[in-house]
Amino acid sequence: MSRTLRARICLSVLLTLTVVGLGPGAAGAAEPDPSPTRGPGVTASPGQYALDSRLERALGDRGAGSYLDSATGELVVAVTDPAAAAAVRASGARAELVERSTARLEAVMGVLESRAKIPGTSWGIDPAANQVAIEADGSVSARSMARLRSVAASLGDAVRLRRVPGTFTKEVAGGDAVHGGGFRCSAAFNVSRGTDLFFLTAGHCTQSAVSWSASSGGAEIGTREGSSFPTDDYGLVRYTGTPEAPGTVNLHDGGSQDITSAADAIVGQALRKSGSTTGVTSGTVTAVDVTVNYSDGPVYGMVRTTACSAGGDSGGAHFSGPTALGIHSGSSGCTGTNGSAIHQPVREVLGVYGVAVY
Known part of the structure; x- marks a missing residue:
């Protein structure tokens, strides 16, 4: 569970399920997050994506995650022994010796999974702090919060816990709207397999309908090819006919961003989110290997960011x-310019379906 299209009609699809929109405000104020990765993110280079992936495989249990230094832009790799640190430095990255490996932090999340699987909570690895960062939204009752605090206390400084406003909900996001089963969604990226064209979207979108159109009640533009939710949150829709489906993302200002590659997000990096409700928003990656306990089931291996989003952005x-x-x-919503947008890593989905961005 670790990190292990635009047809004019549908670029990033935003689903606006009447049953899932943005939840009510939190009961109680949000608490500040002391994470060293909070703040503006930095841009990751193609070389850093490749090096990060290579070192993760090479280090195995001696690794404890990686992040981008917000001041220098360097790739920092957390490790648990001096030999691993030397290997990281030899590769050109910066090494940081820490107490807890990724395997140990995943074991901590296993305890949370078994003892504190409460709807409205999420947790994931913050390698910059060498901790599991837990969040509880406004729907978590005082009794459940007491239980969560008790479990967190038993795990010591391997975890940190904070209250966040809003309610963790599935949303709809993307660029251009698509419709299915009476719901409105968005497509994330156009992808291909040979000469066949598809678009990716959220699994909680594709679970709701087989046939998809560009407008409510309109002609079919695609049919569901695959869907996974909960546990994961991704779906694949095959275009019908001969669609115009360039490999771009709608920037909601008359322009578009060409997509030519895919990578796993790195903590501390800057990113953007394109959604049909909130348009393009920016944020920073704050945690990986994130579990989110939605009311209708958990999703695993996600990425937490500070990008703003709202109902209709899924x-x-x-x-x-x-x-x-x-x-x-x-x-869980957005306060000012600080959001909590969660994404399903796309590289996993490309591998599952044997498709590629273009």
Whole structure:
């Protein structure tokens, strides 16, 4: 569970299920997040994406995640022993010795999974703090919050816990709207397999309908090819006919961003989200390997960001320049310019369906 199209009609699809929109405001104020990755993100280079992926495989249990230094832009790799640190430095990245490996942090999340699986909570790995960062939204009752605090206290400084406003809900996001089953959604990225064209969107969108159109009650433009939700949150829709489906993301200002590659997001990096409700918003990646406990089931291996989003943004595109990063799943809302947008890593989805961005 670790990180392991635009047809004019549908670029980033935003689903506006009447049953899932943005939840009510939180009961109680949000608490500040002391994470060292909070603040403006930095741009990741193609070389850093490749190096990050290579080192993650090479280090195995000696690794503890990676992040981008907000001041220098360097790739920082957390490790648990001096030999691993030397290997990281030899590769050109900066090493940081820490107490807890990724495997140990995943074990901590296993405890949370078994003892504190409460709707309205999420947790994920913040490698910059070498901790599991837990969030509880406004729907979590005082009794459940006491239980969560008790479990967190038993895990010591391996975790940190904070209250966030809003309610974790599946949303609809993306660029251009598509409709299915009486719902409105968005497509994240156009993808191909040989000469066949598809678009990716959220699994909680594709679970609701087989046939998709560009307008409510309109002609069919695609049919569901695959869907996964909960546990994951992704779906694949095959275009019908001969669609005009360039590999771009709608920027909602008359322009578009060409997408030429895909990568796993790195904590500390800047990214953008394209959604039909909130348009293009910007944020920073704050945690990976995130579990989100939605009211109708959990999703695993997600990425948490500070991008703003709202109901209607589910299924949309998370990207950085020409690099596809993820498919918008949901959030607990947005306060000012600080959001909590969650995305499904797109590289996993490309591998599952054997498709590629273009």
